[in-house]
Amino acid sequence: MTEIGAGITAVSHGMKVLAWLRQVDKNYDAAEFKLKISELADALYDAKDALRQANDRQSVDAAEIERLKSNFKRKGELVRGEGNYQYFSKPNGKPIGYPICPRCVELECRMVELKQSGYYNEAECPVCSKSYNPVTCYYSDGSEDGDSDEKARRKSSEQSAKIAELGLKINGS
């Protein structure tokens, strides 16, 4: 970016020199000289415009690279959970929350955690709106050694969901 920025500065300086030249050119009174000055002005404007565009695009590219680098770093922290989905992980390496949207990872290298969209095992991507079912949500209990609590919670969540499904079947038939 600094090279392009310096290029813009140099071209800007050239344009100032050109403006000065334009003031003295009437002493020469030569049509061709004026035409050349005009061509030079056009070229300088074009160069400045191109440099500015390149500078803008590079800023966008740099931001995109930062986003991808950050995502790759986070991808290293992803773990596999049930259904072979990828999850963000807790410091102890256990999955936490809903899975990462496989579609967004595949297409845009974007780590988007799914959000519940109905039953406990139904989730939707807040970015691409794709739905996934069934999925498992891993709960956190906030403590370091709470694996058994976590399992118990998950089991109780699964059980209550099964009971809810059973209720639906009974009511539905």
Ligand SMILES: [Zn+2]
């Ligand atoms: Zn998605």
